[in-house]
Amino acid sequence: MQKKKLFVVLLILIASVLIAGFVIPKETHPPSDTRIVLEHNQSTYIAPTCFEEADPSNFLEENTLEHAEEINYEPHDTCTVETLQSEEDRLLISVLKDIGLLDTKWDD
Template identity: 45%
Template sequence: MKNSMNKGVFAFGLAFIVLITAGLFIPIQLEAPPDARTIVDHNTRVYVTPPCFNQADMTNYLQETDYSEAKELGYEPESSCTVETLVEEDVPIVVALLKTIGVANTKWDDEFVWG
């Protein structure tokens, strides 16, 4: 009885270590959080992110909002720059989990860039 219990604990421990190790090497893509700062242009029905604003072709009917509202409005990203700033590529699963629960910072936490 005790021997089979030790084997079960060992198997569980080994599986846990394998999963954590794999999670350090398997990359995924993170999407910006719903509250990421975004600027919408109501004339052209596009949105832009702060890092791309200076190079964007926007009119004067602008509103500062968040990413979730820009998507709800059905607006399109202004450029590939905006699309690229709304994702974080090749993040290991374990790191992505830490970023999602707020333990580790994401690129959208940078107040200097994202306000």
């Protein structure tokens, strides 16, 4: 009888966690290793999808979003801001994206 109660409690707990995972909202941010282009003349960074319209100089470097933020570079333009904007997901989906089981819009 004790095992049956424990099984029911565990089943209810698992169901509650799953339901909460599909109901609770969470922002999914771009990973720190997201590839960007540093524009050193203007101390900005450019998302690769925005590179053509950005009209960059020749003083460029490919790096990560984390590095750009460490050296206090700003987004180059609104295209970069919009491209790297957080996504609003449900908790479970966001966690699956964070651990790499689901693709994000920032994946190459």
